[in-house]
Amino acid sequence: MRDVAIIGVSQTKFGELWDVSFRDMITEAGLGAIEDAGVEGADLEAMYVGNMSAGLFIKQEHISSLIADHAGLTPIPSTRVEAACASGGLALRSGIMAVASGYHDIVISAGVEKMTDVVDPTPAIATASDQEWEAQQGVTFPSLYAMMARRHMYEYGTTREQLAMVSVINHENASNNPRAQFPMKVTVEQVINSTMVADPLRLLDCSPISDGAAAVILCPAEMAREYTDTPVYVKASAQASGTIALHDRRSITRIDATVNAARSAFKMADLTPGDIDLVEVHDCFSINGILAVEDLGFFEKGEGGRAFEEGMTRIDGEIPVNPSGGLKARGHPLGATGIAQAAEVVWQLRGEAGKRQVEGAEIGMTHNIGGTGGTAAVHIFSR
Structure with a gap:
């Protein structure tokens, strides 16, 4: 190969x-x-x-x-x-x-x-869930992720404010991304007071159309x-599958496809989470930003909310997450998201990301999932 x-x-x-x-x-x-x-x-x-x-x-x-x-x-x-x-x-x-x-x-x-x-794009989006057991019973993706969020809050004490910080940091990063759909900052209070979609998720917890x-x-x-003086090398490309319906899972606070794809990618690249300088994660809802940094191995299960709250995922933090603004603020045109994540990592590793540049970035990761975790793709890149 x-x-x-x-x-x-x-x-x-x-x-x-x-x-x-x-x-x-x-x-x-x-x-x-x-x-x-x-x-x-x-x-x-x-x-x-x-x-x-x-x-x-x-x-x-x-x-x-x-x-x-x-x-x-x-x-x-x-x-x-x-x-x-x-x-x-x-x-x-x-x-x-x-x-x-x-x-x-x-x-x-x-x-x-x-x-x-x-x-109304909702019926089309719902086709990514289990039709017989979820979509045809009236379950939407916001409600599926709301169940995951509620369980995470119950099991680990994750707070409404911690969920909001995922959106706050994304919008902060997107404010420096000219390609982003929503390049403006928001506050914790604005997120918490935005329109209810599926308790506990509010409008500003959700990625846009x-x-x-x-x-x-x-x-x-x-x-x-x-061809170029600034190539970016693929260190790992991994894919894993998981159950498409939430009710078939051992836990709805862990996405096994992410865990398994990440393990394969780290093994392929001969790297650990500590070697990654930035990561673009699939945060279609704020809870998934928290689940992603846990399931990828950057923080212990249950610690993801605290990591966002304490600024460990900011551009100048321990592990910069979504310098692009993520799905929440850069936008989420479904089929384009995984490629856009790779493009952002390439710009970062070239040092071409402008005001959202992660200083000294040499190794980056992308994490792209389908549905609520039936599919996961994880890639690692280096300068």
Whole structure:
């Protein structure tokens, strides 16, 4: 197996992009990554695109062909990858494996979602949960994560204020991210007093409905400096699955897929949590920011809330979490999230993140999950 490097990245603005089409978003991201990598479209040998539900959001399937056609990249093989909100992370992993295996040399992995083209995206999002036992009984994703939050509060004493701090820190970071959907700061009081969604989760505990796209260009590590002076190397790519429904789990305060993917990634990279300089975690709701830093091994179970409360996850803290603003404030266009996380880590490791730069960052991690944890993808990167 060959070592793999990222030589180009790009991300569109995330938000409610009413005047930008699905086709135009993915084309913008793809062309941006190609330009950043210094390659030509003709150099690309394969494409992997993460997308959760174009059929429900924009009434279009067969998007792998659509994107290759619209971007002028035919006849290269183009493959759609779907794993709910982890679609982007798995598209990245698919591209990494294609290059590592030697099957392709130059590959683009991308992600895209256009969520605002429907009146109510809730039914489409709910398809990532267990239909028979959850969605068809009226359970929504906010209510599923609310149950996880309530149990965490019961078992470990996690407070409403600690949950709010996840959002506060995300928005603080996003205020320095020009691509973020909500680049403005919020306070603990604003989070706690925002509209109730599913007790204890309030509006400002929840990631938004977002449009957006992101892309990365991959190549064999030994070829990377032919294209860029600042390659970022893939140290580990791991994936794990877990039960899709909450009622089948040993505990709803631990996401086993995250735990198992993280263990595999650390073993592959021969690293420990203490070696990581920053991490982009899948905080679709504030409770998942807390669960993520625990399940990835940065803090003991039950200590995640205190870590956010005491500032250990700030950019200048013990382990900077979501310098981009995370899903909560950067935005969460489902299929694009895992790729956007990788793009942020690349900018950080290049030293190109501006006011949200983590000083001296050399090793970064991404964590992307599908549903409430039925799928997890964890990647580790280095300068």
